[in-house]
Amino acid sequence: MKLFNLVENEILKTIFKKRLLLILGILFVLIALFSYGEKYTIQKNKDQLTKRIGVSASYNWSKLSEQQIISIKGRLDNPYIPDSEKASLRVQIEQLQYDIDHGINPVSSSAGKFSSSFMEQAIFMFIPLLIIMLAADMMSGEASTGTIKLLLTRNVPRWKILVSKFLALLILEVIVLVFSIILSTLVSGLFFGYGGWREPVVAGFKVIGGKLDASNVRSVPQWQYTLMVYALAYFVAVVIGSISFMVSVLVKSTSASIGIMMSTLVGGTILSFFIADWKFTRYLFMVNLRLTDYLSGSVQPVAGINITFSVLVLSAWAVGAFIISFVRFTTQDILV
Amino acid sequence: MLKKIMWYGIVVIAFIGFITLSLGFYQALTISSGKAKTASKISLPNANGSLSASQKANQLNITIMGDSIARGAGDITGKGFTQYLPEDLKNKTSKDLSIEDVGIDGYRSVDILSQLQSGKLDNLLKNSDFILISIGGNDIRTIQSQSETNKDQSFKALQDKYLSDLKASINIIRKSSQVATIVFLGSYNPYLKTSSVEDTRIINLWNSNTDQLIESDPHAVFVPTYDLIKYNIDKYIALDGLHPNTEGYKAISSRIAEAIEGLVVSK
Numbered sequence: 001m002k003l004f005n006l007v008e009n010e011i012l013k014t015i016f017k018k019r020l021l022l023i024l025g026i027l028f029v030l031i032a033l034f035s036y037g038e039k040y041t042i043q044k045n046k047d048q049l050t051k052r053i054g055v056s057a058s059y060n061w062s063k064l065s066e067q068q069i070i071s072i073k074g075r076l077d078n079p080y081i082p083d084s085e086k087a088s089l090r091v092q093i094e095q096l097q098y099d100i101d102h103g104i105n106p107v108s109s110s111a112g113k114f115s116s117s118f119m120e121q122a123i124f125m126f127i128p129l130l131i132i133m134l135a136a137d138m139m140s141g142e143a144s145t146g147t148i149k150l151l152l153t154r155n156v157p158r159w160k161i162l163v164s165k166f167l168a169l170l171i172l173e174v175i176v177l178v179f180s181i182i183l184s185t186l187v188s189g190l191f192f193g194y195g196g197w198r199e200p201v202v203a204g205f206k207v208i209g210g211k212l213d214a215s216n217v218r219s220v221p222q223w224q225y226t227l228m229v230y231a232l233a234y235f236v237a238v239v240i241g242s243i244s245f246m247v248s249v250l251v252k253s254t255s256a257s258i259g260i261m262m263s264t265l266v267g268g269t270i271l272s273f274f275i276a277d278w279k280f281t282r283y284l285f286m287v288n289l290r291l292t293d294y295l296s297g298s299v300q301p302v303a304g305i306n307i308t309f310s311v312l313v314l315s316a317w318a319v320g321a322f323i324i325s326f327v328r329f330t331t332q333d334i335l336v
Numbered sequence: 337m338l339k340k341i342m343w344y345g346i347v348v349i350a351f352i353g354f355i356t357l358s359l360g361f362y363q364a365l366t367i368s369s370g371k372a373k374t375a376s377k378i379s380l381p382n383a384n385g386s387l388s389a390s391q392k393a394n395q396l397n398i399t400i401m402g403d404s405i406a407r408g409a410g411d412i413t414g415k416g417f418t419q420y421l422p423e424d425l426k427n428k429t430s431k432d433l434s435i436e437d438v439g440i441d442g443y444r445s446v447d448i449l450s451q452l453q454s455g456k457l458d459n460l461l462k463n464s465d466f467i468l469i470s471i472g473g474n475d476i477r478t479i480q481s482q483s484e485t486n487k488d489q490s491f492k493a494l495q496d497k498y499l500s501d502l503k504a505s506i507n508i509i510r511k512s513s514q515v516a517t518i519v520f521l522g523s524y525n526p527y528l529k530t531s532s533v534e535d536t537r538i539i540n541l542w543n544s545n546t547d548q549l550i551e552s553d554p555h556a557v558f559v560p561t562y563d564l565i566k567y568n569i570d571k572y573i574a575l576d577g578l579h580p581n582t583e584g585y586k587a588i589s590s591r592i593a594e595a596i597e598g599l600v601v602s603k
Contacts, residue, residue: 008343015342048530064575067412071441074414075407080438080456174353175346204367224363231360294368308369 006156006164007171014134014172023130027180028187030126034118035188038109045107061105065096072096087217091202094219098200110196112222114188115181116229120296123233124289125265127180128240132261134172135244137254138165139329144253162249162329166322169245173237181230201225205297207306212297225295232291235311239285239318240265246321249329276302282309285317396425396600397463398435402448402470405521406439410579417468420586424593429600436460444474445501452508461512466596469505470521472498476542480527480535491538499549506553517599518556519592522546524565526578559595561588 014020072089075081081089099106119127142148151161185194200219205212220228244261251257268286275281282288282302288310293299400406400417408416422433438457440447448471451457461467475498479491509518522543525531543562550558564587565572565580572584580588593600 011346012339012343060575067410067575070412070414071404071409074409075441078407078437078440081440170354171346171350174350174357177357178349178353206368220367224360227356227360228364228367229360231357232364234357235361291364295364306369307365311365 003160003164003167006160007167010165010168011171014168019134019137020172020175023133023176024179024183026130027176028183031118031180031184031187034121035114035184035191038114038117038188039191042107042109061107062100062103065100065106069093069096069100085214087204088202088214091200091217091219095200095202102199104196104199109188109192110199110222111185111189111192111194112196112199112226114192115184116201116222116226118184118188119180119226119229119233120292122180123229123236123292124269127176127233127237128265128289129262130176131173131237131240132244132258132265134176135169135241136248136257136261138169138245138248139325140248140251140254140257158330159326162326166242166245166325169241170238173234173241177230177234177237180233181226197221197223197226202297203228203295205294205299207294207299207301209303212299212301214297217297228295229292232295235314236289236291239314240289242318242321242325243285246325249325275305276300283313285314288313394431396429396431396433396465398433398466398468399457399460399464400435400437400439400468400470401451401457402439402468402521403443403472403474404439404441404579405473406468406470407437407441408439408585409441410574410576410581411585412582416585417589417592420589421468421592424590425600428593428597436464439470442474443471445471445498445505449501449505449508452505458512461509461516464513464516466517466519466599467509467513468519468521468592471502472523472542472546476523476539479538480531484532484534487534487538495542495545499545502546502549506550506556510553515555517596518550518553519596520546520550520556520558521588521592522558522560522562524561526565526569526573528566528569557595559588559592561591564588564591 072093076086076089076093096106098104104110137144139148142151152158199222201222202217203220203225204217205214206216207213240261244257247260248254248257251260265286268284268289271281271284272287275287282305290299291307291310294307294310398421400421404410406417408414408418410416411419413419416437418435418437422435425433438451438460440451443451448469475494479487479494482490506518509516523539523546525535525539527535539562543560547558547560550556565584568584568587572580572587574581574584
């Protein structure tokens with residue numbers, strides 16, 4: 001049998017087991033809740049702002065933005081401001097000016113803003129959990145239901161079975177990410193409108209020598225930023241997918257493999273508290289998942305850790321996991 | 337048949353999706369890694385360091401340092417005290433006024449301490465007759481958003497840190513200049529309309545402890561702003577609901593000018 005057909009088989013199997021549908025369902029419900037919450041918060045913020053300033057009808061945001069621009073310009077002229085701050089100040093002016101020019105209240109949200117901020121929140125826990133659901137029974141599912149016997153008695157080399165399952169997983173991960181961007185745009189658009197894709201967003205922060213460097217900060221349009229965020233999320237999905245895949249090769253029961261992956265993931269976020277002092281923790285995959293923080297500059301800078309480091313650590317885990325599953329699966333005795 | 341359509345649909349989505357995501361990944365990596373331009377050294381106006389003696393005798397030098405209020409945020413011209421303080425002082429003295437503003441938005445007590453420790457301000461401070469400091473607003477603002485239950489505890493920790501930073505900062509200033517008059521602006525509460533009794537208590541405590549610390553220095557004065565703003569929020573607070581507006585800056589300026597009038601005349 002050709003590899004292509006094997007992959008096709010795997011994918012259709014996942015679809016007809018309703019696993020993928022379940023994941024998309026969860027995504028839909030969560031995105032809907034999240035959008036509603038965001039809308040609620042924005043409204044509350046606006047109310048608070050109005051109350052605080054004491055304007056009864058509605059506060060005049062464009063005037064406020066104009067004043068902020070003047071204030072930032074004043075700051076730019078200050079010779080005592082470090083150069084590294086100037087780049088972000090310029091982008092702030094650009095953002096405010098864009099909002100004024102296009103009549104956008106800076107407090108409000110849009111489908112564009114929402115879809116990237118949703119994924120920034122989801123990248124380190126929610127997306128990995130969905131991927132674990134998808135990947136953790138890839139192999140152990142066959143073992144626990146006994147179908148692995150049927151699979152291996154067919155005239156297909158073992159490595160082909162493993163590789164086809166892995167490729168199927170890579171494709172399913174793309175599907176999950178593509179659907180999450182589609183769903184988050186469609187659903188949040190109902191709340192905030194479908195625009196906002198061309199608004200400028202700050203990007204280009206770097207972590208150099210344990211300090212956040214903002215000297216090369218510039219603006220990119222929202223669509224490009226969103227694309228980058230989802231691309232990083234896909235990378236995270238691939239890494240988590242490979243590791244769960246390995247666990248599902250090593251462990252015979254699906255619930256055990258899901259349990260192992262989930263506890264590692266949750267435990268890892270606790271370990272990330274030690275990342276600055278305890279060097280060993282930075283080589284764990286769980287603490288390196290927040291890749292989007294490097295983009296948005298919200299990262300807590302630690303010496304020696306930057307996006308390249310995190311990506312290398314994650315890649316090493318993914319490659320290692322794949323090699324281990326490959327070796328283990330092609331050489332193990334299967335007794336069912 | 338349905339299976340086939342579904343499968344090809346998935347292949348197409350996956351293929352396009354994969355290519356796009358790879359491009360995005362490459363962009364994300366290039367935009368946030370690699371070497372940054374080395375930030376060029378900040379060139380300070382050299383006039384501060386090289387005042388001749390005669391110049392100095394005929395000039396009153398004022399340095400304004402601290403947070404956004406020191407820098408002038410909220411003022412329509414963005415100049416703040418650098419504009420209004422000379423207007424208030426010029427008919428009180430025959431000397432020329434020279435004002436240098438080194439305030440930076442968002443600064444907290446720890447930031448002016450490191451600003452002072454860097455030594456960049458040493459020359460400036462050495463030649464200053466008056467040093468106006470506004471700091472602490474950003475420190476205390478982190479408390480105001482917290483829930484009531486842990487407010488008290490975190491307030492104590494925060495205030496201790498703030499007071500020790502401030503004390504250290506004053507010590508550094510005193511190394512450069514023994515006799516310059518330090519004018520310290522007290523904090524006000526811009527959120528009066530939405531704040532609780534506890535918030536008011538906290539800010540009063542904060543101000544009175546700061547006052548004590550400032551007054552322990554022989555050449556320093558604490559100028560309160562709390563009372564000025566309390567019933568004048570609509571008049572003195574800018575649209576951002578946080579900083580003084582032009583009127584607010586003028587009001588605080590004239591208060592500062594009155595506080596130091598006696599010294600200005602004699603200096």
